[in-house]
Amino acid sequence: MGSTLMATTSILLCAGLAAVISSTYSVKRPLNDSIFGAHGEFMVSLKYVTILSFFLFSFFCYSFSIRFINQVNVLINSPQSPASVITPMYVSELLEKAFILNTVGNRLFYTALPLLLWIFGPLLVFLCSFTLIPVLYNLDLVLGFKKQGKTESQINGCGDCESV
Numbered sequence: 001m002g003s004t005l006m007a008t009t010s011i012l013l014c015a016g017l018a019a020v021i022s023s024t025y026s027v028k029r030p031l032n033d034s035i036f037g038a039h040g041e042f043m044v045s046l047k048y049v050t051i052l053s054f055f056l057f058s059f060f061c062y063s064f065s066i067r068f069i070n071q072v073n074v075l076i077n078s079p080q081s082p083a084s085v086i087t088p089m090y091v092s093e094l095l096e097k098a099f100i101l102n103t104v105g106n107r108l109f110y111t112a113l114p115l116l117l118w119i120f121g122p123l124l125v126f127l128c129s130f131t132l133i134p135v136l137y138n139l140d141l142v143l144g145f146k147k148q149g150k151t152e153s154q155i156n157g158c159g160d161c162e163s164v
Contacts, residue, residue, distance in 0.1 A: 061105030
């Protein structure tokens with residue numbers, strides 16, 4: 001469901017950006033503005049195309065993730081036979097591919113958010129990036145399970161699990 005929601009959000013943002021590009025973009029003087037000015041027609045078009053490509057690649061990653069998850073849902077219920085090509089290892093590899101594609105789609109989507117603010121100026125990009133880095137750090141880093149000398153099984157409420 002998360003991949004479907006994010007894919008829908010990505011493609012809606014792509015459609016919105018495409019509508020903005022088609023209504024405001026015109027080529028008059030493509031190379032006369034500097035990068036830091038960032039309001040010339042070439043830079044504005046570069047911003048929109050960059051953001052659009054990030055959201056499109058994010059959509060494709062989410063779509064492939066949905067495809068692999070649907071395939072896993074069908075294959076996980078298939079009967080096991082010795083001559084079958086469908087093994088539990090194959091199904092787990094498909095599920096892992098789906099999760100990796102979902103993670104890549106998330107990263108592309110999260111990276112596109114500061115780029116979306118790039119339209120309005122460099123200060124908003126800096127502030128969004130400054131807040132996005134700790135968020136992504138907390139999403140990626142799992143702190144150790146040992147808290148105050150307790151093991152993982154004691155934290156989970158299973159004190160006798162270690163002896164089993």
